[in-house]
Amino acid sequence: GAVVSQHPSRVICKSGTSVKIECRSLDFQATTMFWYRQFPKQSLMLMATSNEGSKATYEQGVEKDKFLINHASLTLSTLTVTSAHPEDSSFYICSARDRVLSNTGELFFGEGSRLTVL
Amino acid sequence: DQQVKQNSPSLSVQEGRISILNCDYTNSMFDYFLWYKKYPAEGPTFLISISSIKDKNEDGRFTVFLNKSAKHLSLHIVPSQPGDSAVYFCASRTSYGKLTFGQGTILTVHP
Numbered sequence: 001g002a003v004v005s006q007h008p009s010r011v012i013c014k015s016g017t018s019v020k021i022e023c024r025s026l027d028f029q030a031t032t033m034f035w036y037r038q039f040p041k042q043s044l045m046l047m048a049t050s051n052e053g054s055k056a057t058y059e060q061g062v063e064k065d066k067f068l069i070n071h072a073s074l075t076l077s078t079l080t081v082t083s084a085h086p087e088d089s090s091f092y093i094c095s096a097r098d099r100v101l102s103n104t105g106e107l108f109f110g111e112g113s114r115l116t117v118l
Numbered sequence: 119d120q121q122v123k124q125n126s127p128s129l130s131v132q133e134g135r136i137s138i139l140n141c142d143y144t145n146s147m148f149d150y151f152l153w154y155k156k157y158p159a160e161g162p163t164f165l166i167s168i169s170s171i172k173d174k175n176e177d178g179r180f181t182v183f184l185n186k187s188a189k190h191l192s193l194h195i196v197p198s199q200p201g202d203s204a205v206y207f208c209a210s211r212t213s214y215g216k217l218t219f220g221q222g223t224i225l226t227v228h229p
Contacts, residue, residue, distance in 0.1 A: 034217070043222055109164075112161045
């Protein structure tokens with residue numbers, strides 16, 4: 001199946017710094033990527049939809065100035081957590097949609113990135 | 119507004135028996151329903167899906183049933199194996215590709 005890679009898998013940073021997480025589709029072109037966040041023992045919450053070459057669409061309650069999303073190419077989207085605070089500590093997961101929509105409807109997920117803000 | 123709900127936070131099953139995970143949804147615009155398996159600190163892994171125009175899809179030990187009138191779907195795992203122990207998320211997809219996830223059900227299969 002298609003592979004989506006996230007980097008870094010784990011990152012620890014000090015409060016007030018910015019952290020960038022990369023999401024790459026390795027063997028397909030992704031016109032759309034989605035960024036999710038998972039809190040402990042909770043569901044995956046969609047944060048934003050990232051479209052190649054245009055501005056991301058953010059879900060209600062997600063601060064666009066805090067979570068900067070860039071989708072500069074068909075294989076790369078980045079999420080930057082700006083001025084991180086301890087409450088931003090979470091598990092962030094990206095997913096990608098193939099340009100040719102899968103017949104099974106599936107999205108392909110990255111391995112996730114664990115952010116810990118001290 | 120929780121559009122996709124998994125009302126059972128956990129399920130415990132004996133090895134070899136059937137595991138049935140349930141999911142309810144409210145939005146009739148969803149065109150695909152999917153099940154994902156997830157281990158801690160990993161991304162979800164796709165298991166099986168079903169189109170909104172079907173009522174059953176089977177893949178090996180996994181079968182998904184869709185009851186559109188009840189807005190309900192279920193995942194059956196037969197026979198259950200200890201390696202199936204994980205968190206299972208159901209998800210519903212719009213034609214644009216956006217997934218909405220349920221809260222997840224922790225499945226534990228005892229040897």
